[in-house]
Amino acid sequence: MTFFPVGLSHYLCLSGVLFTIGVLVVILRRNLIVIFMGIELMLNAANLSIVAFSRHLEDMSGHVFVLLIMTVAAAEVAVGLAILIALFRTRRTINADEVSYLRW
């Protein structure tokens, strides 16, 4: 039984799918924490594609890049959750639809 080689395009395809799912999560889900997860999914999909490219191009800088992006993503999430908590304390909700006092 031969396995067909898993090439760059497969990784890219997976990355694209994950990214799209992440985007859809952000757009379609109402719970703020789930939206965060979607954003993380988007970022990691991008990470995946960078690693794939890096492997394909045999260039180390891609791997380094991914580590840095993960760091930034972690910082971002920390801040985001802090903002979420502040929001919750004032509005007592984490439903994105209900948080729309500022409009028009």
Add this chain to the structure above:
Amino acid sequence: MNFETAVANLGFRDLAGISPALNLILAGIAILALDAILPMRSKLLSAWIALLALAGSLFASLHRLAVGADISAFNHAVRMDPFANAFSAIICLASTLAVLSAPKYLKLREVHLAEYYALILFSVSGMVLFGASQDLLMMFLALETMSIPVYCLVGFTRTNVYSTEASMKYFLIGAFAAGFLVYGIALLYGAAGTVRIEDLAVGLDRAPGLFYSGMALLLVGFLFKIGAVPFHMWTPDAYEGAPTPVTTFMAEAVKAAPFGGMLKVLFVGFGFEEAMQVWQPVLIGIAVLTMTVGNLIALVQDDVKRMMGYSSIAHSGYILVGVAAAAELHSTDALAAVLYYLFIYVLMNAGTFGVLILFSSKDKDANHLDDLVGLGRERPWAAALMTVFLLSLTGIPPLGGFFGKFYIFSYAIQAGMIPLVVIAILNSVVSAYYYLKVIGAMYFREPEDGARAVFYFEGYSVFLIAMLWLSAAGVVYWGIQSETPLLLAEQATASLFKPAP
């Protein structure tokens, strides 16, 4: 150059190279340390440290710009060339004005914390590095360094529902955009095999599909930051919800900084013919949409801060016109006009929000149009200053805003983009309505109950007054005497295309 030599080459020279940014980072850390040690006394001291650090960076950048210094650091990851120095100067000026407006207001809202100044300093350091970045990785890091503190700052008045809501929305859309940005970088990396901006062009030959997609997504990230349509929807909410000093900071520094990186990417990375033919028409279309949507919605706003949010969207549109013209003409002088516009824009906006801060009180802000009625009679000087800023925003000569628009539109006409200029000028005319509406409220409307309007002056502080007068003087003076800023700007943009020494 392999890894060992790369590491061996690092040294103090690199740190000195990025000294405007390093200065700010160290000052930010110092503020946090100070706050830990002396929590009671540290607030005003932190403000002073921040101001001094920003002033120091401002002068360092101006000095470097004047002497034409071009310093690469960290193995050419960062290059403080005249372009970076110019943007650094503009941003440090913007931040100085923003910090000057903060202390009293924050005290009124009981959130006068040292972290405020530290966050601002860290954000500004990110902005400075953003303009100086030579590769996409650095650019992304700087972008995030710039953005994340601002997400916090927007929500700084934690107990205010609007503030936290604005912060959440800004954060979500910001992170969303960052995702697209990173994916774009990924695609470009895949296409070009490198993340260095100047070397991106090879990607076009190797993998055009990836290249163009990556370019599109990268551009999306920048367009989001500057508030271009249809990525603009966070702007009015963030401007309205944030505490007004933070709005000032956003309207100036956070508005100006992304242009630095965007111009670098567009003209150095995607500055060759095939790519320009793709992005330039799109940019024109976005400029038209941005100006129009921004101006139209601003017409029906009653809250001055929200209106200024839409106005800043519209101004981004005008700037994009300038960028498109510069692309058409392949001229760095046209880009210099864009820099000049940003410089004047910073001054005008500072003043507008500054006046709003001036009249805030413990219980409420003076952000609504109705809050400004009768200002012309009660506080004529403040009303006069506000008028100067608003007229400059409209583009009335001989104030700076007029000259900014004049230069940009002149270059656009030179580039032959007549319909675009016509649309831009029509938009300027439309914008006059909402700016003059404020002037009308200040001078020509009477308070409803016939009594004299009452203006709390609790937002008064020496810092703020200094900031207002400096901004007003700057708008008037640098408008008439636009020679010096333009000259410096031309030096700056000319260096975009010179190779690193």
Add this chain to the structure above:
Amino acid sequence: MVVLRFLILAPLAAALLNLFFGRWWGKKTTAALACGSVFLSFCGALRNAYAIQIHSLPAQRVIVDEIFTWIAVGRTVIRMDLVQDNLTCVMCLIITGVGFLIHLYSVGYMAHDGGFRRYFIYLNLFVFFMLLLVLADNLLVLFIGWEGVGLCSYLLIGFWHADMKNASAGKKAFVVNRIGDFGFLLGMLVILLTAGTLSVTELKSAVALQPIASGTATLICLLLFLGAAGKSAQIPLYTWLPDAMAGPTPVSALIHAATMVTAGVYMIARLHFLYALSPLASGVVAAVGAATAIFAAVIGLAQNDIKKVLAYSTVSQLGYMFLAVGVGAYTWGIFHLTTHAFFKALLFLGAGSVIHGLSGEQNLQKMGGLRKHLPVTFVTMLAGTLAIAGVPPLAGFFSKDEILVAARLAEPAVWSGRVLSGIGLAAAFLTAFYMGRLLCLAFFGSSRVEKEKAAHLHESPWTMTVPLMILAILSAIAGFGHHHFSEWLAPLFGHAAPTPADIHDRVMWASVAVALAGLGLSALFYIRSPGIPARIAAGLGGLYRLVADKFYVDELYDRMAVKAVYWTGVLSHAFDKHVIDRLVNWTGGSLRAGGFVISFLQTGNVGHYAIWFLAGVSALLVLFTGGAP
């Protein structure tokens, strides 16, 4: 050598300081600041004059202060440069010197006025704009000064604006000036189109290399002259000057005698190389000048308000100056400008002293015999009258004489030199007569002053009399410097051709005779036999009425121009309101409606924001990759 920008910035700084902080310091400081700044500028101008004098190289005889490039669009570059050469030196010294004396005088004159601070702010602002006008190298910057002095003139004429008449006079001055300015602007436009530059230095060298076609030059010169006519009150735009007497008397002295009204003459002298290219335009200038000189003199004969007499006299004397520059005698035109500045300012300030002493009386018929009560004023005004009449050896004789000689010898277009000279001589006679009349009616004879006013009659304080004395001395001795004067301006205008001695003598004797005759006749009419004028007036009947009512020129303008414009305005207003406003309001309304509708897209829901974001991204992706992924 004093850097030029400080010369003009000193009065501006004083004005601004008084504007912002004047509330907190008293009148003394305001006055000291105002007068001091003008004095500083005067010293600076003196220093510059000295610096120019001691240098023999032509290049160093011009002081240049390059400030910055104001507008640079395409090939048109407009710089804010200041240039001081011999001509501008003269003007600067007059403006700051006479200006300082008038500032000093105003301290006493306006001492009890509530608008003291405002007055000095406007006055300083005026000096700033006038200096800017004179020192500017670029015509557009000159125009800024031109407009600025017009603005200050408006503010100062209508200074006591509570009285509608004063405000209207200010408005009239501004509007009439505007008409002239229109011509100036068009002239500048044509210059820009033909020569590509508005800088006087560049124009001069450009014209020297390649003269402008005569027709274009004529057009330019005539258009510029329209501007000069507006500013310097020549026919047909002189009607604002008599009305401008509604302002405080020192204002009349400074602005409407010594400086602002001379701006037109100065402008023509500055651009003499353009006027040299167009004999027709120069001829028109000379003809209009001569016509104005005599026309205004005739009207001045029958005026009873002391200031109105002086106003028409100013118009008339300005006519002389234009006559001079029109026949190419630029040096003498400027010389007359200088001497006129001295004696006209003196006369106005003296009139102010009289008015001040009489608690506001301005009607000559209600004065008389003041020579006993106002001795210093009388003596100085006598000096001024003799000077303006052209009695040697006072200054006016020399300047007027040289102008008449130059006119006689010239061969201008429109009217011949003899005709111009003859008209000038006739006007000189009338000048001597009406000035003598003024002097006699005011200072001689029995007193016709009202009882209450006579009770408070007093000589003016030293702040008012000292300037009078200084100006009187200047009016007396300035004439002796006329050779030095022409030498000083020779680098710019060249040396005058030597005049044939016999013509020179004939004209000289004629002018002296005419001056003495005029004075003598006035003495006869108004001192010896006071009944004669009344009988002549009665005898002439309608003709006298015509002259006294200024030939009904104002009424004519009102019928012709003002009413026509008014009714056009009414029609336009109706059209504007019902057609254009409807259209504009509809446009505005629809835009607002559009904005309102679009604003609903901003729902406040983050998910929606994200959807729009995604839509944008997709669009961009499609556009960038051209459809094929």
